[in-house]
Amino acid sequence: MIRFISFCLLFLSSVLVFGQSKEKGKNFKKSIERGALVYEDFCMNCHMPDGKGVENVTPPLALSDYLINNREASIKAVKFGQSGAIIVNGITYNGTMAPMGLSDNEIADVMNYITNNFGNTNDKMFTKEEVLKIEK
Amino acid sequence: MKNHISFLLIFITISFVSCAQQVESEVKVENPKNLNYTTELVVKDLNIPWGITFLPDSSILITEKSGELILFKNNKKIKITGLPEIYNRGQGGLLDVIIHPKYKENGWIYFSYASEQGEGNGGNTAIMRAKIDGNKLVNNQLLYKAEPNTTKGQHFGSRLAFDNDDFLYFSVGDRGNRDENPQDITRDGGKIYRLNDDGTIPTDNPFVNEPNAKKAIYSFGHRNPQGMFKHPTTGEIWTHEHGPQGGDEINIIKKGLNYGWPKISYGINYSGTSFTEHTSLPGMEQPLFYWVPSIAPSGFAIVSSDKYPDWKGSLLVGSLKFQYLERLVLDKDKVIKREKLFEGLGRVRSVRQGPDGYIYVGIENLGIVKIVSKL
Secondary structure, three states: OHHHHHHHHHHHHHHHHHHOOOOOOHHHHHHHHHHHHHHHHHOHHHHOOOOOOEOOOEOOOOOOHHHHHOHHHHHHHHHHOEEOOEEEOOEEEOOEEOOOOOOHHHHHHHHHHHOOOOOOOOOOOOOHHHHHHOOO | OHHHHHHHHHHHHHHHHHOOOOOOOOOOEEOOOOOOEEEEEEEEOOOOEEEEEEOOOOOEEEEEOOOEEEEEEOOEEEEEEOOOOOOOOOOOOEEEEEEOOOHHHHOEEEEEEEEOOOOOOOEEEEEEEEEEEOOEEEEEEEEEEOOOOEOOOOOOOOOEEEOOOOOEEEEEOOOOOOOOOOOOOOOOOOEEEEEOOOOOOOOOOOOOOOOOOOOOEEEEOOOEEEEEEEOOOOOOEEEEEEOOEOOEEEEEEOOOOEOOOOOOOOOEOOOOOOOOOOOOOOOOOOOOEEEOOOOOEEEEEEOOOOOOHHHOOOEEEEEOOOOEEEEEEEEOOEEEEEEEEOOOOOOEEEEEEOOOOOEEEEEOOOEEEEEEEOO
16 A cells, blocks of 8 residues: 555656646746637637647647747747648648737737647747747 | 445436537538539639629629738739728638629628727727729728727628618627627627618617617627528528537528527537537527537528529538538428538638629638539
8 A cells, every 4th residue: 555655656746747847937827828818719719629720621739740840930820820831740731820910929928828738838938029020 | 335336426427417418410411422513713812712792794802801802803803992991800800792782873882891990909890881993992981880899809790691672781790708798789799780771770670769779780699600691582681600619500580589699509618618508598599500510600602593403592601610611401491411512622711602693612722713513
């Protein structure tokens, strides 16, 4: 029994350590919270509540290699819209996402949300200054 | 122990049952057995062709959501200038366009768009009419502007249709305010409206004598109608609307009636939880048809021409979600068969039957296709 309990404790602590590699600052957390609302309002219809998109139609955000590896292009897509082929997790999507008319603040918030949700993790906070710099 | 297990079983059963069971559409969508038609691209290079309408000289008037009004004439796109300021946020932008039934005599075109006009931050749906002079709009007249403005990105509605008496109908969605707008006739949003063609309120609108009511309201309890047409034989206004997760609907719009959103719905929240336990309540209309799962319907037409003999009387609905055109076969006012057509062409945004009898379909990131016989 003692063995079992210590195993559980070990398991729990490893989840804590590996699951949240770095504790995020207060501003980062607040931004993610606001981003959740932006997501619900502007993104969820197509990218779905679980961020998995629609097979062969809307690319997933959940565990998306494109999102994690293309920081600038991802901001650009949210800021100015996206059209033309992109490859996400090995599947080619050739659709259009209209620009949503979000403010730079809202874009930073929603980027922080989607890169820290649906199984994604990101420690480098998006800020409105970073979004402002991205040009068409 | 036995007690414990039975308790657990009861608990599990209850939690499953209370987790919003949805009833799927009775009639399932299928692939057509024989498809006698194909598509022909007539207008290329469009992003989001939200609305399409036809002028008597067979040119096509097209709205791009981003805020461009395009006249497609002699195989050329002409940009029409003179639009009002368009609020381009979320689902808002330049939306539907139609012409007056007596366009040849009066030259009026009508369009819907998201507008920041009026008080408060954000925008809401507006309806305007204007005339085309050369390549610009003139005589712009704002006929309606829904209130209040909001920065919410959802549910502008926007579809337009005239009935046989030249009344103008249009939809405004609930603007992301489900719990306040649709059931309250003193507020805009979640409604089908009816106006005279000059924007004045018809004297026999259902709520003209209700204190504080928005007098232009014709029916209420809608979520986000993005499909509307006048039935060619009955003259009734038919609409469809987006449900939440499941619960898209087709309705025939009748004066003063409550279509139930969000008190009754066949849909559930996106998160999987339910917001109402009712699919029907007294005093609220049942849809002619509901979709579970949702197809995200946009664009709506009924085939009345002789160009498609085996489709005559069918409803055509675009699916944004699954990127096909859905054909629904009716027996009187009941859907008895559903087919998915031209799957994979793209997100279908608009569907209209042209004056030449052909069906035209606006598809995102592609353009406008015409449905023609296979050779």
